[in-house]
Amino acid sequence: MAKTNNSSVPAFGMKDRLGYMFGDFGNDFTFILSSMFMMKFYTDVMGISAGVVGMVMMIARFVDAFTDVTMGQIVDRSKPTKDGKFRPWIKRMCGPVAIASFLIYQSAFADMSYGFKLVWLIVTYLLWGSIFYTSINIPYGSMASAISSDPTDRTSLSTWRTIGSTLASLVIGTGTPLVAYVTVDGNPVLDGSRVTMIAGVFSVLAIICYILCFNLVRERVEVPANNQKLDLLGIGKSLVTNRALLGIIAAALLLLLAMLGMQGMTGYVFPNYYKNAGAQSVSSLVSSVAILVVCAPLASKLAAKFGKKELSIVSCLVGAGSFLLCLIVHPENVWVYIGFSTLAFIGLGFFNTVIWAMITDVIDDAEVKNGVREDGTVYAVYSFARKLGQAFSSGMIGGLLSLVGYTEKTAFDPVVIEGIFKISCIVPIVGLIAVALALIFIYPLNKKRVEENAAELARRRGEK
Structure with a gap:
């Protein structure tokens, strides 16, 4: 069982x-670059x-399922080292x-054969992702449980994690379109050599950020190695019957x-439908600043008062409603x-700010029920669910773009770009309503349940 270690750690x-x-x-720096x-x-x-990609x-x-x-x-x-149980992996794998x-x-x-380029995509993408x-x-996601056992501290970590991802979105989403596009025949076109240069710069910056993470964070909750015999059937049964995990996976x-x-659609709706690649940078800038100014300062306070689950449901419905209005109004003006x-990103931002604290709530809930702490395994299943969302979004967008006839040659045809606009609205409407329903009907960890679990684990560890 995990216990708090206060002897030598500040x-x-x-x-x-x-x-x-x-x-x-x-x-x-690598994930958002890939997504966008x-x-x-x-x-x-x-x-x-697009369909093949x-x-x-x-x-x-x-493949990530395995x-x-x-x-x-x-x-x-793995056994804890002098640097902790989770931190060493950050230093080992950042390069x-x-x-x-x-x-x-x-x-x-770009001038190689189609087969070579496809194989290159498959191999490098598998190696990376x-x-x-x-x-x-x-290890990074699992580490939150070891940094502190206090639910308030964990919500704070979740907020600062969201600040990190928002800053990355700000740099990548705002800066990349300004550098990566060139104008050809009056239309904004992505320049391959510039993207290669940008990817190299972002890779270096990613390493610097990982090293800062390793040096600044400390693990305080000792999580011993799980030496129980590997029982895949038992693990599978435990995960399948864990309603909290199933709920957060669905969400x-x-x-x-x-x-x-x-x-993903911003790379098409701004340069193709609105013919304004620079507006993509502005959109990313405004959304990121809104999350930093509105969501980050308020998320922890609202979650503490109303509960993370409760806040997240309202957050998703606000995001869905914003894009529904956009679809109805059908603005011709990019601004x-x-x-x-x-407005949708502000609504969504509250849920995205506290979701990392919600997975630690799920890990706590499993420990209360089973008496075994499996941060890595639970977080891995959760991470896999997130990657499935990434995969389905990529496959869905690729399929929908192909369905409306998008190719390099038809990129600015009126019928195609109208389809692009509709996709950019309908996807978040359907997705965010579905998230809210999953939280309402599947995810059981409301404010009261989370507080009860935290008190029970503190009692077991002998904490005050």
Whole structure:
């Protein structure tokens, strides 16, 4: 059983919050780049069809069903070192994940055969997402439970993690379109060599952020190695019967479907429908600032008062309602579209800010019921669900773009761009309503239940 270790580690404080923020900052230098620009890069620069790229991304996420859970087991069974149980993995794997991400965006191969480019996409994407990203993201996410056992501290970590991802969105979403596009025949077109350069810079920045995370964060809750005999059937049964985990899995999958669908479509709706690539930067800037100014300061306070589950349900419904209004109004002015999008991101931002604290609530709930703490395994299953959301969003967007006839040659046809606009609204509407329903009918950890679990675990550990 986990216990608190206060003998030589300084008290939880701002260094931990900043360190945890830098961890997700590092993650998202590669993750958000992939979510927002990889499909655009391979369709417009490498000449691979959107449907094929989406299918590759989807298949890769099913590979993660094995690599995520395997990494979770490795983490759970690893013995704590002088640096802790989870922190060492961040230092070990930061280089490989950054290099693998950079290799994905090699525009020098644009003139190679279709088969070569497809194989290159498959190999580099699997190396980045299914192996190296998994090997750093699972320990990083699991580490929140070891930094502090206090639910308020964990909500704070979740908030600062969201700040990290928002800053990454700000840098990538705002800066990349300003640099990556060139004007050809009056239309904004993605420049392959510039994307390669950007990917290299982001990989270096990712490594710097990971090192800052490693140096600033400290683990305080001792989580011993799980030496129980590996029982895959038992693990599967425990996970399937864990209603809290099933609820957060459903919510996470649908959240990623909606959120990454929104992000993925920005690379098409702004340069193609509105013919304004610069507006994509403005949209990312405004949305990121809104999350930092509105969501980050208020999320912890609102969650403490009303509960994380309760706040998240309202958050998702506000986001869905914003895009429903956008679909009905059908703005021809790009700045009106940005207004609706920003309002949706503010609504969604509250849920996205506290969701990382919700998974630690799920881990606590499982420990209360089973008496065994399996941070790595539970987080790995949760991470896999998020990757499925990423995969389904990529496959869905690729399929929908192909359905409306999008290719490099038809990128600015009136019928095609009208389809792009509708996709950009309908995907988040359906996805966010589904998230709210999953939280209402499946996820059981309301404010009262979370507080009861925290008190019970504190009693078992002999804490005051």
